[in-house]
Amino acid sequence: MTLLIKNGTIVTATDQYKGDVFVDGEKVTTIGTSLTMSADRTIDASGKYLFPGGIDVHTHLDMPFGGTTSADDFESGTIAAAHGGTTTVVDFAIQYHGQTLHHAWETWMKKAEGKAAIDYGFHMIVTELTDQVEQEMDALVRQGVTSFKLFMAYPGVFMLDDASIFRALLRTGKNGGTICMHAENGGVIDVLVKKALAEGKTAPKYHALTRPARAEAEATHRAIAMAEIADVPIYIVHLSAAEALEMVTEARDRGLPAFAETCPQYLFLSYDNYEEPGFEGAKYVMSPPLRPKETQDRLWRGLAYNDLQAISTDHCPFCMKEQKTMGEGDFSKIPNGAPGIETRMSLVYDGGVRTGRISLNRFVELTSTSPAKIFGLFPRKGTIAPGSDADIVIFDPEKKLRLSARTLHMNVDYNPYEGREVTGVTDTVMSRGRVIIDGGSFTGRAGAGSFLRRNIRT
Ligand SMILES: [Zn+2]
Numbered sequence: 001m002t003l004l005i006k007n008g009t010i011v012t013a014t015d016q017y018k019g020d021v022f023v024d025g026e027k028v029t030t031i032g033t034s035l036t037m038s039a040d041r042t043i044d045a046s047g048k049y050l051f052p053g054g055i056d057v058h059t060h061l062d063m064p065f066g067g068t069t070s071a072d073d074f075e076s077g078t079i080a081a082a083h084g085g086t087t088t089v090v091d092f093a094i095q096y097h098g099q100t101l102h103h104a105w106e107t108w109m110k111k112a113e114g115k116a117a118i119d120y121g122f123h124m125i126v127t128e129l130t131d132q133v134e135q136e137m138d139a140l141v142r143q144g145v146t147s148f149k150l151f152m153a154y155p156g157v158f159m160l161d162d163a164s165i166f167r168a169l170l171r172t173g174k175n176g177g178t179i180c181m182h183a184e185n186g187g188v189i190d191v192l193v194k195k196a197l198a199e200g201k202t203a204p205k206y207h208a209l210t211r212p213a214r215a216e217a218e219a220t221h222r223a224i225a226m227a228e229i230a231d232v233p234i235y236i237v238h239l240s241a242a243e244a245l246e247m248v249t250e251a252r253d254r255g256l257p258a259f260a261e262t263c264p265q266y267l268f269l270s271y272d273n274y275e276e277p278g279f280e281g282a283k284y285v286m287s288p289p290l291r292p293k294e295t296q297d298r299l300w301r302g303l304a305y306n307d308l309q310a311i312s313t314d315h316c317p318f319c320m321k322e323q324k325t326m327g328e329g330d331f332s333k334i335p336n337g338a339p340g341i342e343t344r345m346s347l348v349y350d351g352g353v354r355t356g357r358i359s360l361n362r363f364v365e366l367t368s369t370s371p372a373k374i375f376g377l378f379p380r381k382g383t384i385a386p387g388s389d390a391d392i393v394i395f396d397p398e399k400k401l402r403l404s405a406r407t408l409h410m411n412v413d414y415n416p417y418e419g420r421e422v423t424g425v426t427d428t429v430m431s432r433g434r435v436i437i438d439g440g441s442f443t444g445r446a447g448a449g450s451f452l453r454r455n456i457r458t
Pocket of ligand 1: 058060315316
């Protein structure tokens with residue numbers, strides 16, 4: 001199968017030019033002007049951008065949490081991702097107490113197999129670190145699971161103590177893996193949560209009020225300090241607070257390999273959403289929580305000046321009906337998470353590029369190239385170049401879309417951006433040369449996505 005995409009504007013992290021792209025099988029083979037080779041299909045991309053497929057390195061599909069399971073599985077979640085211009089996800093496999101990492105990996109591979117419509121990889125969440133688990137980390141790195149997520153929050157469930165965190169960091173110094181950190185001080189937060197509940201403070205907004213920005217900043221600082229002592233890089237996931245960003249900026253200014261991502265919800269939503277009437281605030285219960293509106297400008301600055309290197313979604317949807325309502329009368333029982341896998345590219349284009357906060361090249365870098373580089377997928381993914389996978393998004397920069405749970409494809413009964421209009425919408429998407437979104441309609445196949453063995457950091 002060959003494909004010729006003509007007359008589009010090709011945008012990478014560094015370039016922007018008019019050109020034609022020829023795809024043979026799964027790969028881009030030729031880029032040029034006025035290409036004339038015959039192809040099985042020719043697509044006219046006049047007036048549109050060609051972006052490398054979006055890479056979302058933080059998703060939670062089919063994930064058990066707090067007595068329920070995130071509402072998108074690998075089928076509905078990856079189809080929604082494709083609609084939004086994302087062609088690769090890196091999800092999280094979870095080691096539960098008493099389990100091996102291998103067991104966790106196999107469990108999540110089964111969840112994705114036959115279902116994922118786009119390519120996928122896994123980070124491994126380590127919740128218990130024994131000598132045997134350390135050896136398993138090495139084995140997983142060799143099998144292409146080259147990053148590990150650790151938690152400084154959720155004591156008794158996911159949280160690791162500092163000694164274990166430090167050992168894991170040291171181990172990645174040897175095996176070439178990368179540690180991703182959920183940085184919030186879980187001990188402090190747990191005390192604040194219990195105190196609030198004892199005082200009868202049960203509404204959704206107390207989720208945010210018991211997770212102060214300083215608890216995120218403290219953990220971010222501690223994580224970076226431990227990585228500095230271990231002499232390894234570190235990647236902070238879903239950074240939300242300006243105070244935490246200061247810690248990353250300070251470390252980077254000293255030349256440390258500290259990296260961090262933020263998410264659209266922290267750029268477009270704020271603490272004010274928790275004050276919505278009734279139980280509506282539950283829609284935005286996620287960890288870390290939404291921050292004061294002034295934080296948004298600080299995060300955009302961080303993105304523009306490379307103190308933040310990636311925008312991922314932390315997509316972890318729970319329906320209001322029967323799921324979020326588990327926490328009516330006790331905010332600590334509201335499942336943490338919100339949908340976002342489908343809306344990332346349009347939101348960031350509309351709110352970032354069109355407003356002049358970031359350049360078009362930086363948009364591509366933050367949503368595709370930089371995550372590909374950090375997580376061992378580049379140059380197979382993350383750019384449009386001869387030899388790279390033909391994961392290409394044809395993006396219409398003028399088309400408008402009103403975001404609504406009714407028309408989006410995520411399997412969840414609300415949308416945090418309900419009614420918001422964005423300009424800049426995915427039109428057509430290729431995943432390894434197959435057209436999987438065609439003029440806005442899904443034409444791919446569940447199960448067509450492949451597991452990605454990722455490289456170690458270089
Ligand atoms: Zn997450």
